[in-house]
Amino acid sequence: MTFINLLWVLLLGSLLGLELIGKVPPTLHTPLMSGANAISGITMLAALTCIVKAEGNLPLLIIGSVSLGFALFNVVGGFFVTDRMLAMFSRKPSNKK
Amino acid sequence: MTLPEIIQFVIDLLAVLLLALGIKGLSKVKSARDANRLAAFAMSLSVVGLLSYYLGTSGIAIQSWIWIIIGSIIGSLFGAILAKKVPMTSMPETVALFNGCGGMSSLLVALGVAIFPISSSSLINQVSISVSIFVGAITFTGSIVAMAKLQGWLSTPGWTQSKVRHFVNIVFAVASLIAFFDLINGNISSIWLLVIVSSLLGIGVTLPIGGADMPVVISLLNSYSGIAAAAAGFVVNSQLLIIAGAMVGAAGLILTQVMCKGMNRSLVSVLFGGSLSAQSTASSSSGEYTNITSCSVEECALTLEAANKVIIVPGYGLAVAQAQHTLREVTKKLEQNGIEVVYAIHPVAGRMPGHMNVLLAEADVPYEQLKEMDIVNPDFPATDVVLVLGANDVVNPQAKNDSSSPLYGMPVLDVQEARTVFVIKRGMSAGYSGIKNDLFDLPNTSMVFGDAKKVLNDLIGELKDLGVGEK
Numbered sequence: 001m002t003f004i005n006l007l008w009v010l011l012l013g014s015l016l017g018l019e020l021i022g023k024v025p026p027t028l029h030t031p032l033m034s035g036a037n038a039i040s041g042i043t044m045l046a047a048l049t050c051i052v053k054a055e056g057n058l059p060l061l062i063i064g065s066v067s068l069g070f071a072l073f074n075v076v077g078g079f080f081v082t083d084r085m086l087a088m089f090s091r092k093p094s095n096k097k
Numbered sequence: 098m099t100l101p102e103i104i105q106f107v108i109d110l111l112a113v114l115l116l117a118l119g120i121k122g123l124s125k126v127k128s129a130r131d132a133n134r135l136a137a138f139a140m141s142l143s144v145v146g147l148l149s150y151y152l153g154t155s156g157i158a159i160q161s162w163i164w165i166i167i168g169s170i171i172g173s174l175f176g177a178i179l180a181k182k183v184p185m186t187s188m189p190e191t192v193a194l195f196n197g198c199g200g201m202s203s204l205l206v207a208l209g210v211a212i213f214p215i216s217s218s219s220l221i222n223q224v225s226i227s228v229s230i231f232v233g234a235i236t237f238t239g240s241i242v243a244m245a246k247l248q249g250w251l252s253t254p255g256w257t258q259s260k261v262r263h264f265v266n267i268v269f270a271v272a273s274l275i276a277f278f279d280l281i282n283g284n285i286s287s288i289w290l291l292v293i294v295s296s297l298l299g300i301g302v303t304l305p306i307g308g309a310d311m312p313v314v315i316s317l318l319n320s321y322s323g324i325a326a327a328a329a330g331f332v333v334n335s336q337l338l339i340i341a342g343a344m345v346g347a348a349g350l351i352l353t354q355v356m357c358k359g360m361n362r363s364l365v366s367v368l369f370g371g372s373l374s375a376q377s378t379a380s381s382s383s384g385e386y387t388n389i390t391s392c393s394v395e396e397c398a399l400t401l402e403a404a405n406k407v408i409i410v411p412g413y414g415l416a417v418a419q420a421q422h423t424l425r426e427v428t429k430k431l432e433q434n435g436i437e438v439v440y441a442i443h444p445v446a447g448r449m450p451g452h453m454n455v456l457l458a459e460a461d462v463p464y465e466q467l468k469e470m471d472i473v474n475p476d477f478p479a480t481d482v483v484l485v486l487g488a489n490d491v492v493n494p495q496a497k498n499d500s501s502s503p504l505y506g507m508p509v510l511d512v513q514e515a516r517t518v519f520v521i522k523r524g525m526s527a528g529y530s531g532i533k534n535d536l537f538d539l540p541n542t543s544m545v546f547g548d549a550k551k552v553l554n555d556l557i558g559e560l561k562d563l564g565v566g567e568k
Contacts, residue, residue, distance in 0.1 A: 003221045006331060006339060013327070013340035016117060017347025024124040024355060026442075026469065029450035033316055034192045035123045035133050036348050039116060040199045040322040042140065042341040045147050046206040046329040047168070051161050052151045053215040060213040061164045067205035068168030069175075074199040077176030079137040081191055082123075084180065086130040088458035 031085045038078025044071035101153030108146030109337045115139035116341055120348055143337055185459050186416045189449045193244040193315045196322050200236025203229050203325035204292070210332050211280075211288050223281045225331030230288065231273060231295045232325040238299030239318050246303075247311055254304065262305050263369070269298040302368070310367045312449040313356050317364075320349025359444035360507065386525065386533070392543040394552060397519050398559035404481035406437045408473065410510055411453055412446055414487015414522070420550035421460040424486065427556055428462075434565045440466050441473040441510050443491035470510055477514035485512060485520040485536075487549050493534045504532055518542040521552050 024032055050064035098106070116139045122132025151157050157165075176195070183191045207229035216222070245251035276291035306314050327342030357364050401407065409428065415421060428438045440462060446453035454467055468476075477483070485492055488510075495502040496509040512518050513536055520542060536542055545552055 003331075006334070006336065009336050009339045010327060010343050013343030014347040016340075017120070017323075017344035018351060020117060020120045020344065021124050021348045021351045021355075024352065025126065026359060026444040026450040027454045027467075028124060028126060028129060029312075029316075029352065029356060030188060030192070030452050030455060031129060031133070032123045033319055033349070033352060033449070034188070034195075035136060036120060036345045036352070037192055037196045037199065037319045037322065039120070039136055039140065039341055040196070040319065040326050040345045041202065042143065042338055042345075043199060043202040043206060043326045043329045045143060045335055045338050046326075046333045047202060048144065048147055048165065049333040049335065050206050050209050050215065051164050051168075052155070052157050054161065054164075054213070056158070056160060057213050060209050060215075061160065063205055063209035065164040065168035067202045067209065068165065069172035070198040070205065071202035072169055072172030073176040073179075074195045074202065075137075075140055075176070076173040077180040077191075078195045079133060079140075080177055080180030081183070081188070081195070082133045083130065085185075085188065085455050086133055088455055089126060089129065089464065 031082050034078055035082040038075050038082060041071045041074035041078060044068055044075060047071055101150050105146045105150035108142060112139045112143040112337060113340050120344060185456055188452060189312060189315060190244045190247040193240045196319050197237045197240030199322040200233045200325050203329040204233030204237060206329050207332055225328050227277045227280050229325055229328035229332055230291055232321055232328060234292055234295035235299035236318050236321045236325055238296045239303040242300050242303040243311055243315050266301045269294050269301055273298055313353055313367050316349055316353040316356055320346050320353060323349055356450055359450055386538055388538045390543045391546060394545060394555040395559050397545055398556055398563060400517055401482055402563050402565050404436055406480045407431060407482045408480050409440045410483060410485045410488045410492055410512060412486060412488025415549050416456050418549035420553050421456050423550050423553040425460040425462055427553055430560050430565050439468050442467050443470050443510055470508060474511050477511045480515040483512045483515040483518045489534055492536055495535050513539055519545055521545045521549055523548060
């Protein structure tokens, strides 16, 4: 991957992100924010790469591992908490009394 | 392309597609929950893709596995526990904390790669490392400050409301620019300067922002963490990271914009204007109340009993008092008596848009009873009683009538149109904006002073004495 290609990827990814969220009902702002936030924990891939390529370099292994921990805290926590919020919405319409 | 490359490419492609569908689905009520799971699945898929690539090419050393497992277990465990335990009222703080950790992760990766290069370092590499550290540090400290402020651990220091803060932040910004270019030039030791000053910049920018604007800030920081992830993608040469980071960055920006609109604030004034109360002290709108009517819970109960239609306006105060369940009991009683009950939800009710919906849903309020502002506003003239619970600025008629008010132009609920308005409030203190609420002075408004939960509990007792909801 050359740098120019990666720049294209960045550009297209940004445009995609801009397009994806057009109209969001206010109800969903908090869950959406929290869900998007979980996705930003994708840096866990960078942390993994770091650990795999460390080749026995202990400080780098530790930094990578801590970074992976932070990222997964973000990802796992983010998705769970979003699910908890959304579960409250989806339960309502289906079980009317 | 070798086989491992092809496999990773296909998995990455699939992951990107699913992530995009996930974000898209999260913006609709019906599909949101599945979309969230889809996104989670896509994330785990991306990990599988990456690991399978390394297994197929260079292999993964045992030592690496150990550190991967340690990091994963600790991170996931804490994340899952916090996500399960945290009360729904502290959702904004929690999102801020998670977000900060995402930023921290990007920062650490860049730091690690900068100190121990894993590939030949080029100019582009240096730039991406610097960007990743800069944005990651701001995201981290900014989010932590936001969390601390929302939790009430941190108040807004006085000096941050004066012009001094701009000077201080400019100093931090210039210092980080210097460190930034010094680092790109190959002076590795300036990396620590960059970490420190960009962290300070994150604190300096977030600290002056008032509580009411915090959701916007968190949304913006969320966007930053996407940018930090994309920058980390350049550091380790990963397309997937760049795409996902860019998507979150852009989507976060749009969401921030939408939120600003709902609060009638521009992003610039949120970021550089300081808290709203600081601006309003100078304006004419702050003044003394002249015509406050206060009444007892008993009177309130009597009026409610005689009503046909009641609209509840819940606000942040309700969430703080944890009174949403008690509120639900009150409305149940009223409904049993044949009184129509509707909840009017202002777009920024609670502490974050949509936060109030979550809280009420938690208390088992039927989804159909939650009405959004535009839908409920025409109903107020035909309403007998409005109960305002811990809401303030969102029911201030000034936003419509007084063009000199800082609130002017903000969409509000027209509660004053109803026959009787009860405002349940701890005292006469102003709302988040720090602006006087003209509603309290109106002749059809009565104040019921007290903690929301206690008042509602008393109300249940009074309604019981009146025989409401017994049949």
